[in-house]
Amino acid sequence: MSLNKVMLLGRLGQEPELKYTPSGSAVCNFSLATTESWSDKSGQKQERTEWHRIVVWGKLGELCNQYLSKGRQAFVEGTLQTRSWEGKDGQKRYTTEINAKNVQFIGGQASAGKGEYQAPGMNQERPESDSAMSQDYDVATDANFTADDIPF
DSSP, X not given: OOOXXXXXXXXXXXXXXXXXXXXXXXXXXXXXXXXXXXXXXXXXXXXXXXXXXXEEEHHXXXXXXXXXXXXXXXXXXXXXXXXXXXXXXXXXXEEEEXXXXXXXXXXXXXXXXXXSSOOOOEESSSOOOTGGGOSOOOGGGOTTOXXXXXXX
């Protein structure tokens, strides 16, 4: 048995970059920073930031390019993948990246910087319906909503 699953919650370190393959498939790349904080033996606060390369394909990649921006927080689920290629100098190069399958956009419009509304998370394998993306719904004003509607 084996498992290749990565879950990250962090902030974008750059604007997403959207490109298209020769066959027309969208691919979006961005970097995500995760930070770990701890106190050392002397009580001093220490911090370490790890940078992750994120690759998102298809419609989800287009949505990431549209709604994410530098500094915006995102939750990414995917798989770890290492690729290799030959550089211009003839040396073999390697990169390890997260091939995202699910991206949740965290934070509101104020932190978005792009688009007219903040879309909730998008899943590449099972896209959300348009009605689930609506930000206009208010439970407090819905007379049909009762406590029995809460699933827990």
